[in-house]
Structure formats: structure tokens, C-alpha cells
Amino acid sequence: MKSRILIIALTATLLSGCGFHLRNALNLPANLGPVRVLAADRYSPLSEMLADGLQRAGAQAAAADATEGVATLQVVSEQWADTPISNDQSGRAQEYALRYAVIFSLHRADGSVAVPQQVVELSRDYLAPAVDSIGKASEREMLVKELRRDMSAAILRRVDAASKPVVVTPAAGQ
Numbered sequence: 618m619k620s621r622i623l624i625i626a627l628t629a630t631l632l633s634g635c636g637f638h639l640r641n642a643l644n645l646p647a648n649l650g651p652v653r654v655l656a657a658d659r660y661s662p663l664s665e666m667l668a669d670g671l672q673r674a675g676a677q678a679a680a681a682d683a684t685e686g687v688a689t690l691q692v693v694s695e696q697w698a699d700t701p702i703s704n705d706q707s708g709r710a711q712e713y714a715l716r717y718a719v720i721f722s723l724h725r726a727d728g729s730v731a732v733p734q735q736v737v738e739l740s741r742d743y744l745a746p747a748v749d750s751i752g753k754a755s756e757r758e759m760l761v762k763e764l765r766r767d768m769s770a771a772i773l774r775r776v777d778a779a780s781k782p783v784v785v786t787p788a789a790g791q
Contacts, residue, residue, distance in 0.1 A: 643674035643773055644780045649688045650726030651679035656692040663719065664692055666769035674773070686726050690776070693720040693734065697761075702742065715757065716740040717764045721772055723779070732779045737771050739764050 645652075652671050656664035667690060672678055679687040696718045701710035717739050723732035741760045 643670070643777045645671070645674055645676055645776065648725055648727065649676065649731065650686060651677040651683070652688045652690060653679040653681065653683060654690045654692070657694060661692065661695065663695060663765050663768060666765060667692070667772060670769055670773045671776075688724060688726045688731070690723045690772075691721060693722065695719050699757075710745070712742060712744050714740050714742050715760050715764065717761075717768060719768055719772065723776055732775055735775070737768060737775070739767055739771070 652668075654664045654668045654671070658664075668678065671690065676688075696716075698716045698718075700714045700716065701712070702714050703710075703712040705711045718736055719738075720734060720736050721732075722730065722734040725731050741764060743756055743760055745757070
């Protein structure tokens with residue numbers, strides 16, 4: 618029992634000394650107002666994930682047809698690409714890089730830009746040998762889901778970063 622308490626105390630001491638901190642909750646930019654997520658594809662899984670993430674952060678969901686007094690997180694485009702990165706002895710692609718790129722922007726309810734249009738790109742490598750490919754399609758599908766989840770988190774982190782005040786430090790020697 619004493620050794621368990623000692624291990625817990627030691628672990629807590631090590632974690633506090635290494636600079637590890639839990640991530641703070643997502644902060645939304647000031648004057649954001651009700652938010653709607655727009656995407657080229659109305660049924661985009663990414664836009665649904667973004668809407669859910671914004672609501673968990675405390676954003677008020679706007680009606681889908683609302684146009685005035687509403688902040689807009691716009692997913693301009695989503696692009697997927699499978700690029701072969703290695704071949705087998707017969708010249709058939711064996712390993713691929715799955716790339717996912719999204720262009721987005723965030724505008725406040727008053728029309729001002731909270732997050733300017735920008736691109737986030739993620740990629741994962743996976744094996745897909747031509748022979749013995751049972752289960753490889755499901756591996757790609759799992760990577761697609763994982764990349765969508767990671768993309769949603771990356772976009773929400775950028776929204777969070779836009780809400781933080783810019784701290785300007787004076788130059789050295791002034």
C-alpha cells in the first residue's frame with residue numbers, strides 16, 4: 618500500500634516537473650455570436666464534427682438558413698489523395714500516403730474575419746499490397762475517419778488560437 622502511494626506521488630512530481638499541462642478548454646473568439654458551419658457538401662462528416670466541437674466549446678448553433686447576425690465557419694474545400702510511395706518487385710504500388718487537405722475560414726457575425734482563409738493538410742501512410750489485401754480497404758477507411766477527427770481538432774485549435782490576445786514584447790535593448 619505504501620509503495621503504491623509512493624509511486625503515485627513520484628509520478629505526480631515527475632509530471633509536474635516536466636512541463637506537462639492539460640490542454641485548456643477551447644476558447645471562442647469574442648463577439649462570435651451564433652455559429653453555423655457551411656461546407657460545399659451539405660452532408661460532410663467534417664462539417665458535422667466541427668459543428669459538434671463548436672457546440673461543446675459553448676458556441677450557440679445557428680439555424681441552417683440563417684444569414685444575418687451569424688458567424689460562419691466555412692469549409693471551402695476538402696481534398697483527398699492517395700499517392701503511391703513504394704512499389705514491390707513487380708512495380709505495383711504497395712505503400713500509399715493518404716493526404717487530406719481542407720481550406721477553411723471563420724467570419725464573425727458582423728462580417729469581420731476571425732480566422733483568415735487557410736489550408737490544413739494531414740497525411741498518413743498505409744500498406745496495401747496487391748496480394749493478400751484482405752482487410753486493407755477497412756484499414757484505409759479507419760485512416761479516413763481518423764484523419765477527419767484530427768482535421769476537426771486542428772481547425773478548432775486554429776479557431777482557439779485566433780481567440781487568444783497577441784502579446785507583444787519589447788525588443789531587447791529598448
